[in-house]
Amino acid sequence: MRSCHCHDCEHACIHNVPIFKYLTEVEKQQILNTSITKTYLKGEMIFSTLTSSSNLWVVNTGKVKLSKISSEGKEQIIQILHPGEFLGDLSLFSQEPMQSNAFALQKTEICIINGHDIKQAIRQNPDIAIKFLEVYSKRITKAEQMIEQIGIHDIETRIAKTILQEADHLNSTDITLPYSKTDFASMIGTTRETLSRKLSKFQDQGWIKLSGQRHITILDQDSLEELLQ
Amino acid sequence: MRSCHCHDCEHACIHNVPIFKYLTEVEKQQILNTSITKTYLKGEMIFSTLTSSSNLWVVNTGKVKLSKISSEGKEQIIQILHPGEFLGDLSLFSQEPMQSNAFALQKTEICIINGHDIKQAIRQNPDIAIKFLEVYSKRITKAEQMIEQIGIHDIETRIAKTILQEADHLNSTDITLPYSKTDFASMIGTTRETLSRKLSKFQDQGWIKLSGQRHITILDQDSLEELLQ
DNA sequence: CGCGCTATTGAATTGTTTCAATTTAGGTGG
DNA sequence: CCACCTAAATTGAAACAATTCAATAGCGCG
Numbered sequence: 358m359r360s361c362h363c364h365d366c367e368h369a370c371i372h373n374v375p376i377f378k379y380l381t382e383v384e385k386q387q388i389l390n391t392s393i394t395k396t397y398l399k400g401e402m403i404f405s406t407l408t409s410s411s412n413l414w415v416v417n418t419g420k421v422k423l424s425k426i427s428s429e430g431k432e433q434i435i436q437i438l439h440p441g442e443f444l445g446d447l448s449l450f451s452q453e454p455m456q457s458n459a460f461a462l463q464k465t466e467i468c469i470i471n472g473h474d475i476k477q478a479i480r481q482n483p484d485i486a487i488k489f490l491e492v493y494s495k496r497i498t499k500a501e502q503m504i505e506q507i508g509i510h511d512i513e514t515r516i517a518k519t520i521l522q523e524a525d526h527l528n529s530t531d532i533t534l535p536y537s538k539t540d541f542a543s544m545i546g547t548t549r550e551t552l553s554r555k556l557s558k559f560q561d562q563g564w565i566k567l568s569g570q571r572h573i574t575i576l577d578q579d580s581l582e583e584l585l586q
Numbered sequence: 587m588r589s590c591h592c593h594d595c596e597h598a599c600i601h602n603v604p605i606f607k608y609l610t611e612v613e614k615q616q617i618l619n620t621s622i623t624k625t626y627l628k629g630e631m632i633f634s635t636l637t638s639s640s641n642l643w644v645v646n647t648g649k650v651k652l653s654k655i656s657s658e659g660k661e662q663i664i665q666i667l668h669p670g671e672f673l674g675d676l677s678l679f680s681q682e683p684m685q686s687n688a689f690a691l692q693k694t695e696i697c698i699i700n701g702h703d704i705k706q707a708i709r710q711n712p713d714i715a716i717k718f719l720e721v722y723s724k725r726i727t728k729a730e731q732m733i734e735q736i737g738i739h740d741i742e743t744r745i746a747k748t749i750l751q752e753a754d755h756l757n758s759t760d761i762t763l764p765y766s767k768t769d770f771a772s773m774i775g776t777t778r779e780t781l782s783r784k785l786s787k788f789q790d791q792g793w794i795k796l797s798g799q800r801h802i803t804i805l806d807q808d809s810l811e812e813l814l815q
Numbered sequence: 816c817g818c819g820c821t822a823t824t825g826a827a828t829t830g831t832t833t834c835a836a837t838t839t840a841g842g843t844g845g
Numbered sequence: 846c847c848a849c850c851t852a853a854a855t856t857g858a859a860a861c862a863a864t865t866c867a868a869t870a871g872c873g874c875g
Contacts, residue, residue: 766853766854767853767854767855768853768854778853778854778855779854779855779856781854782854782855782856783855783856785855786855786856799853799854
C-alpha cells in the first residue's frame with residue numbers, strides 16, 4: 358500500500374472527479390494539500406463497517422465493490438465503483454460509521470480527501486453541493502432500481518438486466534466482467550450455483566456465449582431484453 | 587382535491603420541514619408565495635412514473651407510499667413517507683422523470699414547492715444544501731439497508747425487522763400499521779399469503795399478538811431481535 | 816505445467832408462491 | 846346499534862423455483 362502527497366501526482370484525485378469541476382485551480386490545490394493517495398491490490402479490503410471516517414474516498418484507477426455481509430457470511434454487493442466515483446460519502450454528511458465494506462476488485466488507486474475540506478468547499482461554492490446532490494440523486498435512483506430488481510423480478514430477469522447494463526456500459530456485446538461470477542451472484546441476491554445454471558440455460562437457448570471465467574458475448578440481445586418486461 | 591395558496595395556511599408546508607430551518611422568515615415567505623397545497627384522499631394517486639415534475643412535494647399531514655409496479659402487476663414499495671418528509675426530490679436534481687408511483691395511504695396534505703425556488707435558496711444559503719445532503723445520505727443508507735434485507739435475509743427476518751422498526755418509530759410495543767398487510771408484504775418483497783402465514787407462526791410462538799387488521803402487539807421482543815442476527 | 820481457486824453440474828431439500836376456498840374485519844346504511 | 850356487504854386477510858394443498866451440499870471440471874496465475 359503506497360502513500361504519497363497528492364500534489365506529487367498531478368493527474369490524480371480531483372482532476373478525475375466531475376464533482377470538482379466548479380473549483381478553481383487554487384481551490385483544487387487547497388484540497389489536494391491535505392489529501393493522500395493509497396494503492397490497494399486485488400482483493401484487498403479498503404475499509405469495513407467497523408471503519409469510522411469522515412473523509413471522501415475517490416477511486417482514481419481500478420474498481421471497488423461495496424458490500425454488506427450477513428452474520429451467516431452471505432454477501433450482498435451494493436455497488437461497483439469506477440474511476441471518478443467516490444465512497445465514504447455517506448459518513449461525510451450523516452456522521453455515521455461506514456455502512457458497507459469496500460474491496461478492491463483489481464489494483465486500485467484511491468485518493469483520500471479530507472471531509473472538512475469538502476464541506477468548506479461547498480460553503481464557498483454552492484454549485485458543488487448541487488453537483489453532489491445530483492450524484493446522490495442518481496445513487497438513490499440506482500439503489501431503488503436494485504430494490505425493484507431484487508424485490509419484484511425473478512433471477513433470470515436480474516441476470517439479463519445486469520448483462521445488458523454491462524454491455525451498455527462497455528458499449529459492446531462482448532463483455533469482460535470486472536468481477537467474478539461469485540460477485541455477480543452477490544450483486545443480484547442469489548448464489549453462484551443458481552447463476553451458473555441460469556447462464557448455462559441462456560447459452561443453451563443461444564442468447565449468449567460463455568468463454569473463460571469472465572467473458573460473455575451477447576448473441577441475441579432482443580431475447581434478453583424481452584425478459585425485462 | 588383542495589387547492590390553496592400556501593400563505594393561507596401558516597402552519598403548513600415548510601414550517602414543518604426540517605430542511606428549511608435555516609431559512610429566514612422572509613426567505614420562507616418567498617418560497618411559500620409560489621407553492622400550493624393539495625389534499626389527497628386515502629388510496630388516491632399523487633403521481634406516477636409518467637408524471638414529470640421539477641417540484642418538491644412535501645408531506646404536510648398523512649402518509650404516502652412510494653412504489654414501483656412490474657408489468658405483471660407486482661408492487662414493490664420503496665418507502666413510506668411521513669409528515670415533514672418529501673418526495674419528487676430526485677427529479678429536482680437529476681432532471682429525470684419520477685422514478686416511482688406515489689399513493690396516499692390516508693387523507694394526506696401535500697405542499698408542492700417550486701423546484702427553481704429550492705435551487706435558488708440553496709445558492710443563497712449553502713447550509714440548506716448540506717441539510718439536503720444529510721437527508722439524501724440517510725435515504726441512501728435506508729435504501730441500501732433495504733437491498734441488504736431483501737438480498738440477504740429470509741422473510742422471517744425481514745418481517746421481524748419491519749415490526750421492530752415500526753415499534754421503535756412509535757416508541758411502543760403496541761403497533762398500529764399505517765399500511766395494509768398487502769402493503770406490508772410489498773415492502774419486504776413477498777406475498778400477502780406468505781406474510782400472513784409467518785405472522786400466524788410468530789403468534790403461535792408467542793412472540794406477537796395479532797388483533798384486527800392492522801394491530802400487532804409485541805410480546806417477546808428478544809425473540810424477534812434474535813432473528814435479526 | 817501444475818496447483819489452487821473459481822465455476823459447473825447433479826440430486827435432494829427447503830422455502831416460497833400460486834390458486835382456490837374460506838373467514839374475518841370493519842365501513843355503510845337501515 | 847345491528848345486520849349486511851365488500852374488501853382484506855387467512856388457510857390449505859399443490860407446484861415451483863431456488864438453495865444447499867457434495868462432487869467434478871476447468872481456468873488462469875505463478
